[in-house]
Amino acid sequence: MVYLSNLSKCTLKSMVYCFLLIIIYVSLHSLFENYILNFAYHSATNSIFSITKRLRKPQSSDLKYILLWSKYSHYIQFKGGKVIHPSLKCSISNCVFTKDKGLFDGDYTRFDAVLFNEEILLTGNKPERRVPLQIYVFNALESSYTVPACKPKHDGFFNWTLTYRLDSDILWSYFIVRNLKGAIVAPRTTMRWQRSLRPVDSKIKTILAGKSKAAAWLVSHCKADSLRDEYLTRLQEHLFHFALKIDVYGKCTHVECTRGDCDEMIKKDYYFYMAFENSFAEDYVTEKVLHGYENYAVPIVYGGANYSR
Ligand SMILES: *[C@@H]1O[C@H](CO)[C@@H](O)[C@H](O)[C@H]1NC(C)=O
Numbered sequence: 001m002v003y004l005s006n007l008s009k010c011t012l013k014s015m016v017y018c019f020l021l022i023i024i025y026v027s028l029h030s031l032f033e034n035y036i037l038n039f040a041y042h043s044a045t046n047s048i049f050s051i052t053k054r055l056r057k058p059q060s061s062d063l064k065y066i067l068l069w070s071k072y073s074h075y076i077q078f079k080g081g082k083v084i085h086p087s088l089k090c091s092i093s094n095c096v097f098t099k100d101k102g103l104f105d106g107d108y109t110r111f112d113a114v115l116f117n118e119e120i121l122l123t124g125n126k127p128e129r130r131v132p133l134q135i136y137v138f139n140a141l142e143s144s145y146t147v148p149a150c151k152p153k154h155d156g157f158f159n160w161t162l163t164y165r166l167d168s169d170i171l172w173s174y175f176i177v178r179n180l181k182g183a184i185v186a187p188r189t190t191m192r193w194q195r196s197l198r199p200v201d202s203k204i205k206t207i208l209a210g211k212s213k214a215a216a217w218l219v220s221h222c223k224a225d226s227l228r229d230e231y232l233t234r235l236q237e238h239l240f241h242f243a244l245k246i247d248v249y250g251k252c253t254h255v256e257c258t259r260g261d262c263d264e265m266i267k268k269d270y271y272f273y274m275a276f277e278n279s280f281a282e283d284y285v286t287e288k289v290l291h292g293y294e295n296y297a298v299p300i301v302y303g304g305a306n307y308s309r
Pocket of ligand 1: 132133134135136156157158159
């Protein structure tokens with residue numbers, strides 16, 4: 001009954017803050033005490049495993065060869081380096097995951113699967129020959145609004161999809177949610193969040209008690225198509241009446257903070273974190289949401305996904 005004791009301390013003036021506090025307790029409750037959140041790197045590793053498992057070969061002992069076709073790949077980006085990270089090789093022994101196009105003297109048809117990313121939609125750069133047994137995989141993490149794949153020439157080109165969309169053949173979401181036993185519970189098309197919640201830990205209460213500012217927004221992409229800037233302006237006008245405001249950081253406002261400093265600041269000062277996506281697309285939820293939770297701030301979401309799952 002933490003909420004009630006806090007509520008009784010409310011004066012009329014601080015009513016809004018108390019209201020916010022209640023939401024925070026409820027929301028942080030459910031995530032911090034009952035679930036564990038993981039960043040997408042997990043999905044990258046897992047996807048190779050899933051592809052390998054789905055590829056059929058007569059002998060289970062046969063090596064399965066997977067070629068990373070696009071020059072810049074999400075797999076490489078996620079490691080921030082040029083080489084594919086060793087842990088991204090198959091977690092089971094019978095696969096070769098490589099970006100070395102020269103492996104079979106340039107005969108790409110010898111690969112069991114070829115992985116393309118959004119780049120192919122723009123450049124059209126693809127292997128000259130393909131064979132029926134070979135699987136072409138489309139890997140996309142950019143929103144389908146930003147990089148749509150709906151030209152007729154792409155019809156029937158890919159065999160499998162590997163994207164953040166929940167209806168992908170293989171799912172690569174920006175983050176996953178596990179229960180306390182470690183099992184992945186979200187995102188899922190049919191999601192059931194736990195109803196009985198454990199009480200808030202004193203460590204979290206201390207962090208929350210130190211906060212004093214309403215909301216922060218970190219943004220690097222200034223004029224997004226989702227009109228989030230316009231939305232924010234209107235929100236600010238309303239909040240002004242309650243003496244609240246959203247502090248905006250990043251390139252667009254020239255009030256900058258480095259990644260680590262931003263995190264510290266959000267954790268220390270802010271109740272809410274604006275997790276505004278740059279475009280609206282089905283299932284498109286990026287790590288911004290996680291950024292809020294990681295810093296004990298409730299994400300305020302704005303995007304095209306069904307956030308309950
Ligand atoms: C992959 O897609 C191509 C093009 O549609 C098709 O010809 C081929 O049979 C498919 N391969 C498999 C194994 O499904």
